[in-house]
Amino acid sequence: MIILYFFILSVILGVLVLVLPSKKMNIMAGIFYVIAHISLSFFAHHHMDLTDSVYFKFDHISVLLNALLSLLIIPTFYHSKLYLQRHIRDVKRESQYIAAMIMLFTAISGVYFSEYLVILWVCIEMTTLLVGFLVLHDRYQTPIEASWKYLFISSVGIAIAFMGILFLAAQISDREGANLSVSYLMSMASTMNPVFLKTAFILMLAGYSIKLNIFPLFAATIDAKTVAPFPVNAIISTCLVNAGFIGVYRIYSIISMSEVIFWAQKVFLITGLISLIIAAVQLFRVKRFKRMFAFSSMEHMALILIALSVGKVGYYAAILHLVFHTLVKSGLFYQFGQIRALYNSGWFKDTGAYIKLNPTGALAFILGLLSITAIPPSGMFVSEFLIFKALFSSGYVFVGIISLILLTVIIYIFFKNGLHLLYAEKPENYGQQKALSNKYESISQLVLFGLVIYLGYNPPAFFTDFIQLAISGIN
Amino acid sequence: MIYLFIVLYGLTLVYFGLSERVSRFVYLLSAQGLILFALVFESLHETQLIELILILIETIVVKAILIPWFLNRLRKRNHLKRLHESFLPVFYNVIIIVFIWVLSFVLGNNLNFEELHTPFFSAALASVTCGIYFIIIHKNVFSHLTGYLIIENGVFLLSLSVGSKFPHFVSLAVLLDVLMGVLVLGLFLNKVRDTFQDISVQSLSKLKD
């Protein structure tokens, strides 16, 4: 019942913040929620592999992803404070923002822990609503356009995912003791009609692809990430993408108990390759930081899918890559908040000479750039190395070569724009507005990138064991 | 009698393709709600009474009355255009919708699952495909909302065809989806209308590179 209490607590907190808008209330609610969420993580770790009121279960992958979310809540709230100081000065809108963020974190935790497919689906719907609200931070045209597209396409996608759940339910509806929980479906998977399993898999992959930021429904979420405020972006590019991943992971673990798994791996491979190609092609035309980071999320998710498609050897690399991507991408977005505040714009052409204007931030940005493009000493180098090792050793040589070429293209684009930011001439319209700067702002990113380097090269034993246990759920 | 209602449902899909006035869409959605009510009444016999009443209330009140009323109010308040704009002439629209309907029945026939009640399954598949086609064809955001509701009706039909083991779960989930979709999207339409002067999709493409 703990998760239910947690839900009720966060709803109460959200309602309190909405009803009594004041700065003190926001700060207190934020701190209280952080404490509650971290204690939820510890509780979940303590009660590993137990179910909680039948609808939720604390298994390894969900505890891992929830721990990442808990880790990221603290810098998100800190940077949200800075964002609200700089851009939104109306207390009522601030409290709406804080309430929506609290509910979003809760919904994402709900997705991680849910054991029933329908509860997972409901929680993902809630995240859609909340993200649609959070993206809409101003009333001019681009946020409204992005928010509308996101809400609409997400609704269509989720309806399609629901059709997938219905196909699974069709199979088990006449057996006794039937329910739509992941463990029951896993035990029944070998007796189900493969056509139904395949249909359900494809429908759920397509439906959750809007959260997971891959082909086919990537366009709306890329638009949403282009417009969202940077703390929100740090969450929806990392933890919400992980939530989409959990949705796909659950159906994949159900499928892995039957012989449809080989076909499912092929589907992952094709989807991953297409998403990678689209990301690489679209990145040429991108002229904004946030959009570039959004397509980079798409690229990394594509790599994770390709890693999953290889089979057992690739699962460890996929989860490791997921963890590192979470940490690095959020760090990049926090850094972008500083960039945005300094230049008052998120376009490439308005930036330049960052290394002179903000050396600490530039250092963090360089570290982030190296990390996201998987250049050593980044931990992502380790995970990508493992992915490609799995690819080549399983005989997918052609796929590996294409992916490497596309990754090279993406590295080129990242460096072209990143070096422009760092070393180009100071832009002419710089300095017209004095931005509030904060010398402690870069600390969070340096910590996150340092953590990625540490976990990549000298991972503690419990971390590697944790991931091994997380992937043991799949057959 | 089930076949009569499935044919009537197909007729509403064809009339969606035929009608050009946006207000007709709302009446057709209401008609679809009534047909779904009749279908639920005919087909769900094994469930308990309370769940049956819940589903009946949901179809007739929400799908047939509330949502069309809400959409109508939205249309009037925002002074939306009377005619829809589409990329294909209406003549070909009707042909394609009939083609989709026939194709889904042929597919249902070839698959011939025992677990699904196949006329419902084919009608559901046709409805989802027609809804997606509707969204692709039309330029107006209100028509996109209508297409979304057609998809929702298709998902409801699919849940009817799955059988009656989980009726409450299924219908609550669909109701949540529909409410979320229409309330949020409908409330949103006001905002879109305020900022953009018209709600054609071509004005919604500033975010492309």
Added chain:
Amino acid sequence: MNILILVLILLLSLLFPGVIGIVKAKIVGRMGPVLLQPFYDIIRLFKKGSVYSNTTSFVFQWAPIISFGCILVAAMFIPLNNYQGIFSFDNDLVVFAYLLAAGKFLMILAALDTGSGFEGMGANREAFYSLLVEPAFFILMGSVALITDHTSFYDLFNALHAQPNISYMIAIIASYLLIQITMVENSRLPVDDPKTHLELTMVHEVMVLDYSGFDLALIQLSNGIKFILYGGLIANFIIPVRFGFWSSILCFIAIQLVFAVIVGFLESFKARNKLQKNPQWIITLIAVALMIFIAVLIFSEKII
């Protein structure tokens, strides 16, 4: 008995247009013509002479007579209750449809024969709309034939009424579709306005623009009989076999009158379509027929 059906059809065809006229007038609040006004018009036209243009040939003079003859022969196929029409053999529904089509074809040729631009335009439109509506009729009748495994009108309707549960469903939808098909075939609203005086907007009226006297009378008679033919088909769908002879005749007359009233209502409350929209409106009828066909296929377990 078979002759009685034919006589009934001919008598009702004189009343039918009058009923439509009265209904339309009463709806808009006018007094309206006398019930037998179309009959008086036809008698008046029979007494007049005809004027033929120099550009026309024998086709123009023969077409109305042959067309009327085709329609009369087609009227001999309609059964009622337990009694066949005068002709009844296998696949006679195809012959029925093609007799009507032959009559229409000759009228189109005659219209082209006049060499006038208006008639050519009307003939073009008439041919196109008949092209679009013919599959609807065939698919509908074909579905009923599929369910009952017979192809003659008499056997078809008898076998249909032997299965009561499906006959209700088919009766409702077939009536709906046949009413729409009638409106198209007889060139009524919303496809074509019989009261319009602008030739550019006419479809059927402009085809017969140059006829006068005897020929015009035959054409108006044929129009009336065509209504009754389709009405007879609808009546056959509705009247169950177990009615006695006189009650089925009474039902037949009642259904024709109700049909006339419905046509009057539909004409009063609809505006005529824009001409570009006519094809899409008519194609919808094929769509409806296809839906019925698929439902019949499911029901007879030929698919699913």
